[in-house]
Amino acid sequence: MWGWVRQDATASAPRARYWAAGQAVRCQLCAQRCAIGEGESGRCRARRNVGGELRSLVYGRPAAIHVDPIEKKPFFHFLPGTTAYSLGTVGCPLSCKFCQNWQISQARPGDFDAEYLGPSAVVDAAVRRGSRVVAFTYNEPTVFAEYALDIAAAARPRGVRSVMVSCGFMNERPLADLCRALDAVKIDLKGFSEDFYRGVSGAALAPVLRSIAQVRKAGVHLEIVNLVVPTLNDADASLARLVSWVKSDLGADVPLHFTRFHPDYQLRNLPPTPVATLERARAMAMARGLRYVYVGNVPGHPGNHTYCPKCRARVIARQDFFVLESTIKDGRCAACGCPIAGVWS
Numbered sequence: 001m002w003g004w005v006r007q008d009a010t011a012s013a014p015r016a017r018y019w020a021a022g023q024a025v026r027c028q029l030c031a032q033r034c035a036i037g038e039g040e041s042g043r044c045r046a047r048r049n050v051g052g053e054l055r056s057l058v059y060g061r062p063a064a065i066h067v068d069p070i071e072k073k074p075f076f077h078f079l080p081g082t083t084a085y086s087l088g089t090v091g092c093p094l095s096c097k098f099c100q101n102w103q104i105s106q107a108r109p110g111d112f113d114a115e116y117l118g119p120s121a122v123v124d125a126a127v128r129r130g131s132r133v134v135a136f137t138y139n140e141p142t143v144f145a146e147y148a149l150d151i152a153a154a155a156r157p158r159g160v161r162s163v164m165v166s167c168g169f170m171n172e173r174p175l176a177d178l179c180r181a182l183d184a185v186k187i188d189l190k191g192f193s194e195d196f197y198r199g200v201s202g203a204a205l206a207p208v209l210r211s212i213a214q215v216r217k218a219g220v221h222l223e224i225v226n227l228v229v230p231t232l233n234d235a236d237a238s239l240a241r242l243v244s245w246v247k248s249d250l251g252a253d254v255p256l257h258f259t260r261f262h263p264d265y266q267l268r269n270l271p272p273t274p275v276a277t278l279e280r281a282r283a284m285a286m287a288r289g290l291r292y293v294y295v296g297n298v299p300g301h302p303g304n305h306t307y308c309p310k311c312r313a314r315v316i317a318r319q320d321f322f323v324l325e326s327t328i329k330d331g332r333c334a335a336c337g338c339p340i341a342g343v344w345s
Contacts, residue, residue: 016047017146018174019054027054030093030142031169031207045108046091046143057109058089059147060116064104064138067129069321073137073165074296076306077255077342078184078221080316081323084163085126088138089114089147094167095202096190097266098229105139119150126160133183137165145174152181168211169203175211179218184343186223187212191233192242200232209245216250221343224250225257225296228273228281236284243285252291253341258282259296279303292341310338 020026024035027042034042036049046058065087070079073086090112092105099105104112117125126134134155136148141164152162161183168187170178179185189208190201197205215222226242228234246256258281260273278295282303285293295303299320306316313335317324327334331344 013048013050013055013057014059014146016054016056018171019047021052025049025052025054028171029145029174031171031204032093033171041108042093044091044093044140044143046089056144056146058091058144060118061089061109061114062087062117062122063090063107063112063114064088064101065117065125067131068135070133070135070163071318071321071323073135073163073186074225074257074259074294074321075163075184075186075221075223076257076294076316076318077223077292077340078163079133079161079343079345080326082133083129083131084133084135084137085122085129085131086135086137087122088136088141089144090139091143092140092167093142093169093203094140097200098227098261098264100262100264101138102265119147119154122151123154123158123160126155127158131160133161133163135163135165140167140169142166142170142174145170145178149177149181152178156181166211167201167203168208168215170207170211172210172214175214176218179215179220182220184221184223185215186225187215188225188227189242190227191229192238192245193233196233196238200229209249213249216254222250223255223257225259226281227259227261228277229261229267230270230273230277232270234273234277234281236280239281239284240288243281243288243290246285247288247290252289254290255292255294255341256285256290257294257296258285260298262297275301306340308333308336308338308340311336315340 018029024037027034041048068086090107163184258278282293291309295301304318316326
């Protein structure tokens with residue numbers, strides 16, 4: 001489970017990438033573009049101006065490590081049935097009121113102690129645990145981009161894939177570096193209005209859309225998740241705009257997950273998303289031509305399975321986060337031979 005221990009915020013703070021010097025250091029990693037004065041940290045709390053240089057306070061300091069099914073990320077079209085050696089640090093450039101990992105995403109490096117774990121040691125641990133994938137997850141991997149890049153570089157020669165679970169609130173240059181290093185990216189498209197992003201996540205929509213399109217153009221396997229929150233982003237008009245953008249700007253083959261909200265953190269006053277709302281969103285997306293649309297956080301729902309877009313045969317059966325059966329052969333439906341988009345081997 002989670003390894004929560006205290007961490008000295010000043011220990012092992014290597015020089016960060018993606019910043020510009022000036023009277024205040026300007027971080028260029030995420031779209032907040034924080035101007036950080038001497039001795040201060042950016043909004044993510046993971047990067048600090050030390051003597052006019054930006055330092056990473058979380059490099060090599062994972063606050064959470066666990067081995068998860070790849071489906072838990074969720075990746076449904078990337079090496080189904082495999083396990084992912086998953087890790088995250090503390091910090092996030094967003095402040096989502098519904099965050100389910102807020103204990104680490106909204107924490108500071110000094111809040112936890114974490115034994116230093118270098119990139120090669122991460123890969124060693126993944127191999128020992130029989131994981132074919134290392135996943136950067138739990139908090140926002142943007143804040144530990146340098147660490148993720150070095151882990152991915154150590155993993156690739158050993159046949160271990162690297163994936164990222166992200167909010168997508170990143171600038172083009174660091175994202176381009178990550179796209180060259182990663183094998184798959186899942187991005188949370190939290191809503192489809194600037195008002196929602198500003199009011200609920202303390203961010204903006206436009207940079208997220210840009211990042212999603214950049215990942216797609218780079219040819220990295222991409223999946224999208226939309227957490228459907230009652231009264232905040234569940235209106236049919238908003239869902240229709242999201243679906244239309246995915247279809248027109250990304251294409252019909254990008255898997256789209258509509259996921260159930262559960263009350264947490266600062267939104268405990270709202271009820272869980274009605275399953276009927278998720279079903280309506282899925283039906284809308286499929287009617288508009290998206291081929292792989294899922295219902296998330298509803299165990300046992302038929303929307304957890306993968307179906308052939310041509311003959312509608314069930315090609316992957318899932319229960320919770322586990323694959324029960326797969327009939328995909330060489331990337332195709334065994335019943336009709338239709339190609340199934342994804343990474344299967």
